[in-house]
Amino acid sequence: MTVYSYSRINTYYTCPAQFQFRYIERRPSPVAEGIELFLGSRFHETMEYLYGQLDNKVPTVNELVNYFKNHWQQHWQTSLQKQRDRGFKDTLRIAKAGQTVEDYFQKGQLFVENYFHQYHPFDQDKTEGIELKVAFNLDPKGQFKMQGFIDRLGRDDSGTLWIHDYKTSARKMSDEDAKSEDQLALYHAGLLQNPRFGAKEKYKLMWHFVAFEKDQVVAERNPKEIDWLKQKYISKIETIEKAKTFPTKTGILCRWCEYLTVCTDGTAWVRSKGGEVDDDSAAIKEATPSTSSASLTTTEVPLPEPVAATAVPAEAIAPRSTARKKSSRHSVSPDQLKLF
Numbered sequence: 001m002t003v004y005s006y007s008r009i010n011t012y013y014t015c016p017a018q019f020q021f022r023y024i025e026r027r028p029s030p031v032a033e034g035i036e037l038f039l040g041s042r043f044h045e046t047m048e049y050l051y052g053q054l055d056n057k058v059p060t061v062n063e064l065v066n067y068f069k070n071h072w073q074q075h076w077q078t079s080l081q082k083q084r085d086r087g088f089k090d091t092l093r094i095a096k097a098g099q100t101v102e103d104y105f106q107k108g109q110l111f112v113e114n115y116f117h118q119y120h121p122f123d124q125d126k127t128e129g130i131e132l133k134v135a136f137n138l139d140p141k142g143q144f145k146m147q148g149f150i151d152r153l154g155r156d157d158s159g160t161l162w163i164h165d166y167k168t169s170a171r172k173m174s175d176e177d178a179k180s181e182d183q184l185a186l187y188h189a190g191l192l193q194n195p196r197f198g199a200k201e202k203y204k205l206m207w208h209f210v211a212f213e214k215d216q217v218v219a220e221r222n223p224k225e226i227d228w229l230k231q232k233y234i235s236k237i238e239t240i241e242k243a244k245t246f247p248t249k250t251g252i253l254c255r256w257c258e259y260l261t262v263c264t265d266g267t268a269w270v271r272s273k274g275g276e277v278d279d280d281s282a283a284i285k286e287a288t289p290s291t292s293s294a295s296l297t298t299t300e301v302p303l304p305e306p307v308a309a310t311a312v313p314a315e316a317i318a319p320r321s322t323a324r325k326k327s328s329r330h331s332v333s334p335d336q337l338k339l340f
């Protein structure tokens, strides 16, 4: 029996062909790992370190930023080696036009500093779990199973459990969209079946869009909405399991699809919109940037772009010439989009 994740289900509804490539054929990605995913992983590790430390001490901002820097350095070399082993000749892909590796490194530090100053001394709630696995049934018979991982679960002074999720994307979800965003609501459904928590608890959902000065987006679901959500996902799984064909679904997300270079329809769509598909390294040069400030609401204040990279460890970043060369490439999977 397949245990579904939110992202597995979401991939099918984004594009059935992409679902087929990834989950049925299990094709390895024909393109290198995106730097956004790399940055997101380093930020998540830093949050794990921060909240894992709090029982003993509150780290200083310098300790936290140094943790981020050190982990960036350690993982950078490992990731490069992984790319080489997979036959990719360059560094990790850079998704956003005009950005360099140094920019991402600086952004990551800025995210960590901003988070620290917003939440220090981190007593808004007490951590009950980090990277907490939730596995649950959508139906009473257990025929439809899902699982996922909560970035952090915290309990505030009033006893409410907060399901936290960290996003390093340049786009912030609106409060309105949060009311219908399913991923954290599914984790809420999962915790209801966890004997440690269950229906006796009160739950709230909190996204942290750490690229913004005010990073929080908050929502909650009532029991009726949770039941409705479970029915909705049963129906989605039934549709996936009945599927006999997996047609392409071209659109804006093709620009970020990791399978673009092996997908004739996607390539044709991107070229029809003026984008270039770079055949030699399976990357795309976009015609227009995908995440512009125009996509933000006027009340949202993104953090300033980082200043010139004066303190980037030489061994932690790609040679400047390579970074520039790849800066216009655009190929991030919808999973990465979800993360960013």
Ligand code: SF4
Residues within 6 Å of the ligand: 014, 015, 016, 017, 018, 248, 249, 250, 251, 253, 254, 257, 258, 259, 260, 263, 265, 266, 267
């Ligand atoms: S390139 Fe577009 S149509 Fe092709 S698999 Fe990817 S998302 Fe689907």
